[in-house]
Amino acid sequence: MDILLLAALKGFGTGAGLIIAIGAQNAFVLRQGLLRQHRFLVALISALGDAALIVLGVFGLGSIFASSPLLIRIATWGGAAFLIVYGARALRSALRPRALDLEAQPAASRRGIVLSTLAFSLLNPHVYLDTVVLIGSLAAGYGLGGRLGFAGGAVAASFVWFFALAFGASALVPLFRKPAAWRVLDALVGAVMWLLAVSLLVSHR
Template sequence: MGAAAEAALAAAATGFGVGISLILAIGAQNAFVLRQGLRREHVFWICLTCALSDALLIAAGVGGFGALAAAHPWLERAMTLGGAAFLLAYGAMRLRAALHPSALAMAQGAAMPLRAALGATLALTWLNPHVYLDTLALIGAVGARYAGAERLAFGAGAVTASFAFFFALGYGARALAPLFARPQAWRWLDLGVGALMWTLAFGLLTS
C-alpha cells in the first residue's frame, strides 16, 4: 500500500471515529429511531433518511459551510428556537401517549403513516441545532486539517459511521422486542423519551 493510500485510510478511520463518537450521544433523533425500531415501523426508510441527512450535512461541513454559519449568527438563533419548539411539541405527544397504556403495546395502536414518520424524522434531524454543531462545526473543523483525497476519505469515514450507527440502532432494537411486548415497558419508554425531549428543549432555550 502506497503512502497516499495509507494516508487516505488513516483519514477515513479518523472520520469514522469522530463521526461515531458524536452520534453515540443519546438525543431526540436516536430516541425516535429506537422507538420506531421497537415498533418495526418504516425502519429502513427512517434509518436511510437519518443517514442521508447526516451525509449531506457532513459533506457541507467538510466542504467549509461552517464558515457561512459563523458569519451569520442569526442562523443559529433561528435553528435553536425552531428546534426547541418542535422538541416541546413532540415531547408532549410522547408524555400523552404514556398515559394510555392500551395504545402502547407493539401489536396495538395505529401505525404511524410513512409520510408522518419521515416528516418527524426530518424535523428531528434538521430542526436540531446540535446536529449542525456536530456536522458543520466539529466534523468540519477536523476535516479542515486534510486536503484533497484525504479530506474526501475523512468525510467518507464520517458518513460511513452514520449509516452503520442508524441501521444498527433501528434493526438492533428488535432484540429488545420481548421486553417491550408489555404495555408497561412502552409507558416507561414514552415517559423517558418525552422527558428527554423537554430536557433538550429547555437546554436549547437556556444555553
C-alpha cells in the same frame, strides 16, 4: 498509515462519538424500530440526512454556519420549539402506558414517517451546532483527499449506527410488551427532548 485511511478512521470515530448518544433523532429511530414501522425508510433518511450535512460541513458549510448568529438563532429557537412539542407528546403517552402489540399498532403513513424523519434530521440544532460545525472544523486541517476520507468515515458511521438501531431494536420487543417498559421509554424520551430544548435555550441566549 495512508493519510486517506487515517482520515477515514478518524472521521468514523468522530461521527460515531457524536451520533451514538441519547438524543431526539435516536429516540425516534428506536421507537420506529420497536414498532417495526418503515424501519428501512427511517434509517435511510436519517443516514442520508446526516451524510448530506457532513459533506456540506466538511466542504464549507460549517464555517459559514458558525459565523452567522442569525442562522444559529433560527436553528436554536426552531429546534427548541420542535423538541418541546414532541417531548410533550411522549410524556402524554407515558401517562397512558400500553403494552407493545405489534399486530394492533396502526400503520403510520409513509408520508408522515418521511416528514417526521426529515424533521428529526434537519430541525435538530445539535446537528448543525455540533455535527456540522465540529466535523467541518476537524476536517479543515486535511487536504482535499483527507477531507474526502474524513467525510466518508463520518458518513459510514451514520449508516452503520442508524441501521443497527432501527433493526436491532427488534431484540427489545419482548421487553416492551410490558406497559411499564413502554412508560419508562416514553418518559425518558420526553425528558430528553425537554432537557435538550432547555440546554439549547440556555446556552444560546
